[in-house]
Amino acid sequence: MAEAQRRRRLATLEEYLSSMAAGNPAWRQKAVQKNDTFIGRLEREDGRGRSEGVQCRPSPPQAPDSGAPAPPVQLLWSPEEGRHLVASRDIAAGEEIFREPPLVLTPRPYAEPVCLACLAPLKADWSGCGGCGAPLCSPPCDGELHGAAECCLMAGLGLQQDRGQLLLLNQLLTTTRTLLLLQEAPQAGHIVEAMQSNTEKRRRSGVAQAMEKRVMEGLKRLGMKEEEGVVRHICGVFDTNAFVVDGGRALLPLAALMNHHCGANTQHWFHRGMLVVRAARSIPKGEALTNTYTPVLWGNRARAAYLASSKLFTCRCERCLDPRELGSHLSSVRCRQCQGGVLTPPSSPAETVWRCEGCGESVAAAAVEAMVRAAATMAKGAVGDPAELLAVTCQLSRLVGERHYVTVGAKYALIEAIMAGRLQDVPGADLRRVVDLCGDLLHIADLLDPGLSRLRGVLLLEQVRAAAELLRRQTAGDFSAVSSVTDNEEDATITATSIACDFTCDEKVPSQLSLIQKLKTAATESENILQYDPRLPHAQEVLRFLQDLQAEGKAENEEEEAKVKEDGKEGSH
Numbered sequence: 001m002a003e004a005q006r007r008r009r010l011a012t013l014e015e016y017l018s019s020m021a022a023g024n025p026a027w028r029q030k031a032v033q034k035n036d037t038f039i040g041r042l043e044r045e046d047g048r049g050r051s052e053g054v055q056c057r058p059s060p061p062q063a064p065d066s067g068a069p070a071p072p073v074q075l076l077w078s079p080e081e082g083r084h085l086v087a088s089r090d091i092a093a094g095e096e097i098f099r100e101p102p103l104v105l106t107p108r109p110y111a112e113p114v115c116l117a118c119l120a121p122l123k124a125d126w127s128g129c130g131g132c133g134a135p136l137c138s139p140p141c142d143g144e145l146h147g148a149a150e151c152c153l154m155a156g157l158g159l160q161q162d163r164g165q166l167l168l169l170n171q172l173l174t175t176t177r178t179l180l181l182l183q184e185a186p187q188a189g190h191i192v193e194a195m196q197s198n199t200e201k202r203r204r205s206g207v208a209q210a211m212e213k214r215v216m217e218g219l220k221r222l223g224m225k226e227e228e229g230v231v232r233h234i235c236g237v238f239d240t241n242a243f244v245v246d247g248g249r250a251l252l253p254l255a256a257l258m259n260h261h262c263g264a265n266t267q268h269w270f271h272r273g274m275l276v277v278r279a280a281r282s283i284p285k286g287e288a289l290t291n292t293y294t295p296v297l298w299g300n301r302a303r304a305a306y307l308a309s310s311k312l313f314t315c316r317c318e319r320c321l322d323p324r325e326l327g328s329h330l331s332s333v334r335c336r337q338c339q340g341g342v343l344t345p346p347s348s349p350a351e352t353v354w355r356c357e358g359c360g361e362s363v364a365a366a367a368v369e370a371m372v373r374a375a376a377t378m379a380k381g382a383v384g385d386p387a388e389l390l391a392v393t394c395q396l397s398r399l400v401g402e403r404h405y406v407t408v409g410a411k412y413a414l415i416e417a418i419m420a421g422r423l424q425d426v427p428g429a430d431l432r433r434v435v436d437l438c439g440d441l442l443h444i445a446d447l448l449d450p451g452l453s454r455l456r457g458v459l460l461l462e463q464v465r466a467a468a469e470l471l472r473r474q475t476a477g478d479f480s481a482v483s484s485v486t487d488n489e490e491d492a493t494i495t496a497t498s499i500a501c502d503f504t505c506d507e508k509v510p511s512q513l514s515l516i517q518k519l520k521t522a523a524t525e526s527e528n529i530l531q532y533d534p535r536l537p538h539a540q541e542v543l544r545f546l547q548d549l550q551a552e553g554k555a556e557n558e559e560e561e562a563k564v565k566e567d568g569k570e571g572s573h
């Protein structure tokens, strides 16, 4: 890319970053470094004889100008990583770094039809828009995404209640909504133009050509005469940068400047129409702000394949370069020759065998890969029902092993399926299973996605909810409901005791009060992590329950102590 064009695009995005100050009042609380803009830094470096200005470094501290908004991030560029955000000061774990409204919000191109005004899934009684027939919630929803200009445009399509037609519409809307925005707000055009589209790489690899062709045809039917280059750029910008949000995908030019890392230091939530980006760990000044573009619980190869085909780059983070995936062994498969050993993937593509570090057994890569494909197909077939998911999880554990990512994915789905029901109706044995499964997966999360990650937040929450429900049944004297395999008090106490041991990671059985305290600590952590998550009310509810239980327990203890004292006094007379 020509140097002048690169600089202009960087300056556009930097200006956009500054424009976010109005929606981020927290930035005002910190002093700004005068002249610490991309262009300012570039000029200073040029002044020092660096005419290329290729690598921008953070500038030395300058006099603070209190009152002016100071983003905790700045935009840098390097030949290896392209443009990326870095922390412009130390950022504390859990700190909200920025929030950003979407520039464009559209349905997902390959998803089921949704309401075009609010992106909610369509119910059976959906109605067509009076003006153009586009799908809308019924009764008419108050979403604002399907405006008059879009309605006018769509009227030409003669939309019917036809699923095939609506699926194609989803693909067309990314481009039409963006083009309509550019007509209404030309300055948005500079931002979209400045965003990375990977157009050349996409053209060479043939990625998305069919989709781009369909979009061009759709635009023709709408009477929009757009240049092919513009359409390619818009499709590329979305595929490279868009965030998946409730029911749709959003273009967020600032958040999109976070490069990928498989163990990212930020987490984001779409909350009340804004993307909220928080620090998952403490981020020292100068460190790049990163986001994970893939699910954390996919193995190395699955993540690499997705990044190569859709984001068109190869990640070189520590996890990607480590066949043992930071000790999680998420891609290793069960060794059939020895007890507990695993076959580890080769560290280079040139090697053709997987080897067991325990017994030295080696198996041809082709055979292992066929087994992993079979496992993935088996996992895809199991949906929803906890009994079915449990059966599949057991089969997968035997086939590829307990720790393999396909099994781990099935375990996560099993936790979700069990905890989706009304807690009071979940059998005790299933609750016990959730406590154990969450414990397993938390070990993996601590290795791969530590800190205030959504994964840890959800696992902590479900583990505490299941354990607290078992405790509730036990305190209510409902022993048969504590575990389906026991209907007597002694066994039920064993169950509660083992939960206690899991939580305290201790051989010694803690008192019920210290178990409640441990559960409260975990619930508080999940509440903090899930501040912007729809699961927050669950975290608050379980925390209230534990607080009440703790208060009751303390009161009972005090009563007992008082009684002992009283008895002692009486005895001494």
Ligand SMILES: C[S@@+](CC[C@H](N)C(=O)[O-])C[C@H]1O[C@@H](n2cnc3c(N)ncnc32)[C@H](O)[C@@H]1O
Binding pocket: 080, 081, 082, 083, 084, 195, 196, 198, 240, 241, 256, 257, 258, 259, 260, 261, 311, 312, 313, 314, 315, 316
């Ligand atoms: C959402 S954009 C990130 C911002 C982008 N660097 C820019 O200049 O606009 C995604 C693109 O950035 C690049 N990228 C992101 N993370 C990367 C990484 N870890 N290593 C190399 N390139 C990366 C890839 O080209 C990818 O398609």
